Amino acid sequence: MSDETLPICSAKGCRATAVWVLAWNNPKIHTPERRKTWVACEEHREHLSQFLGMRGFLKDVVAFEEWRSAEGA
Template sequence: MSDRVCSRAGCRAGAEWQVVWRNPRIHAADRRKIWAACAEHVDYLRDYLAARDFPVEVLAFDVEAPA
């Protein structure tokens, strides 16, 4: 297991993905939050945020998240 753990509740799997998002109602355009995601939960986490109309982007951990 990697040092990064999936952010999905109850999941302890190693994370391979960064789910980069922000809530435009409370976060400035330059503020980003990052959830870690395993391969099993990356789609779930992305879809959860997208359903709330939050800007969301999925990146592999070998790619640096936007500043």
């Protein structure tokens, strides 16, 4: 993966490489199986997880490499 295709953290203003995928959905507007994703660097993983978790949106947190492997399978 080149530097141009590395994921960038979803936290506002962060430009760090993301190493985590936060899978979520908003049950008011998404079907139960639908998964939206945010990506997070190590520093912002907990903050973004808490933000989604407090709203009942967070479904899973997975290492980016694991997520990418599963998506390619």
